Amino acid sequence: MELLRHIIFWLFAVLTVGSAVVVVFHPRVIYSAFALLFTFFGVAGLYVFLSADFLAAAQILIYVGGILTLIIFGVFLTAKITTLDIPHQTHQRYVALVPIVMIAAGLFTVVKNTVWPTAPLPHHPTTQVIGELLLTKYLVPFELASILLLAALIGAMRLARYYRKRED
């Protein structure tokens, strides 16, 4: 059973990293978007290994079912996307070195200083706990995020309507 766990974990890990590499390096943007589907899926699988069942389902539902569909819609509706040349060469290597080193150092510190629980956690359903926390301890951030989304929604509608009026 333990061996099976390891095999499945590595499958998901390879799926996540491998498809992420395709997302970054594939010259055709539609394939990048398609590979992103597998990245999201792999990450959801990793959430399952962390006993975060609600998060895993929400990840697929929101990122795969919603956001990625919109990204692909965006690709479809962009004029001349097939002939669009997406630059893959590197520019200004030495300047880029500064943020790279900074980010790498930051990530390294986090990895080094975090205590990683190594024993596999017993699987607990998390939905109820998350629901309770969202409506008690984290009520204000939750409501703020809602307001932000509502503002974005209204803004998008306003923009779309504005241009439609001008065309008439």
Add this chain to the structure above:
Amino acid sequence: MWLDLGLIVGKIAVVFIGIIAGAFVLTWAERKQSALMSDRIGANRAAILGIKLMGIVNSVADALKMIFKEDFLPPKGLRFLHAAAPVFAMFPVFMTFAVLPFGPTITVGGKVIPLQILQLDVGMLYLLAFGSIAVYGVLLAGWASNNKYTLIGGMRATAQMISYELILGLSLIGPILVYGSLDPGVMATAQNGYLWGWIPKWGIIVQPIAFLLFLPAAMAETKRCPFDLPEGESEIIGFATEYSGMRWGMFFLGEFAEIVVLAAVLATVFLGSYQVPFLFDAGEKLGMAGFHFPWGAYLPIAEWAVVALRILSFGVKVLILMWLQMQIRWTYPRFRYDQLMRVSWREMMPIALANIAVTALIVMLVA
């Protein structure tokens, strides 16, 4: 451990064969039903050694035809995505069934076996999540065919599916609030409760509005009935125009499988899942399995018969709902595209949101 593994594989096989069989029967029933309703005879020519089985042999012939038909890839089409699209239209549909219970929990030789592949606390979310992946089949088919009309057809279909997926999700929140769980297994058990002691607490009774929203949304999701604009094979160029042979067949197998799965979801959430009214097993009524009617009568039934009745009741409910979908499909004319969108966003959405608010209020007041 090997026993557990074997049980899981067995359950998957049962569900898989069930869905395939359901889809197979649907391909036949669809032709016969449409023929009946438009006063024709319908498929009746294919025969094996003179045996026609009321046209069922025609379905076999259809399948054989699809397998041997030329598999055409449009020139300049994207080979990989063109091949991947039908898979994406088909496989998530089969996966969604994993969380639905098709019978009660049974005990064989001291071993407790739930007749449900996956007992997930987030079952309903899992269902919606994998349901949403099916969109990619249509989306990629439209793009990979390298045909402008197909692309537009694919986007039209995607817009429809996303719009109605929202209604599916929102209408399920009502029942989730009532039963207090996201696990379809828990929902199934809860539906053996009774209001005032005699009305079964089925979803259709405690959440009628959610049922009326879910059924049409489910049919729009399967691209059936008044919502079949994505296909409309003879009139509109849809997403599958550049597909032939078995790849085209996979789209439609996926669609028929979706009808079976959504009928099962409807049965699970709204028609009491595998429950038969007033039927209790030994665990629920202190060792007295059988029918306990509200007026006090008691009809004892063997424990195994209770299980058999319950599995049978689930199957019958799924079949009735499949038949209902087919009946609606051949009764109503097709929506126009703007009507389709208006119904979803302006009419069903506010009702769904109001249903959630009202249900939440009632659940809070009752509790």
